[in-house]
Amino acid sequence: EAAVTQSPRNKVAVTGGKVTLSCNQTNNHNNMYWYRQDTGHGLRLIHYSYGAGSTEKGDIPDGYKASRPSQENFSLILELATPSQTSVYFCASGLGDQDTQYFGPGTRLLVL
């Protein structure tokens, strides 16, 4: 079965600090995604990747960077965290054309 893990599961950061959220998948999927989940907005796409070395902007990329150093790993980076980035972040992987998404358990981020 597909396995997507995220770390940390919970994070408290200070305004202006740097935050890195990590995602690892053991499915050998080409595609990986980062979403944030907020009440009333559902899941919104931040960045995604089609494979190692590639990153693409999603619908709400401002204030976020992404890195895909390998097939298995996809990181989301907040260089200067702000309170508006307090949210739950989900990573997902997907194989190809059918592209069913397999989600990790989420990271709860609080920016003070």
Added chain:
Amino acid sequence: GDSVIQMQGQVTLSENDFLFINCTYSTTGYPTLFWYVQYSGEGPQLLLQVTTANNKGSSRGFEATYDKGTTSFHLQKTSVQEIDSAVYYCAMRANTGNYKYVFGAGTRLKVIA
């Protein structure tokens, strides 16, 4: 642009009630349509998907029909149980352009025993 609309933010039902959750989409061409379910403390997981217009998808007693004419993909279940309490997301994957995923805002279902 591409969009998925779920108007119902929350639905409360009693066990054995009929469930109907609205979903409409907007895009060009024929997207792949999905319903995902998210249980408390977990990430979303696929409930069902349909790739072909006018086809029906079903899983665990849930059904949804891909209606190209009304651009809808409503979720139904004849008799809900307490274990069905979760957040349900309608989603679309465009099959043209950048093939991006779009999720609806989600519908929180609470089933009372």
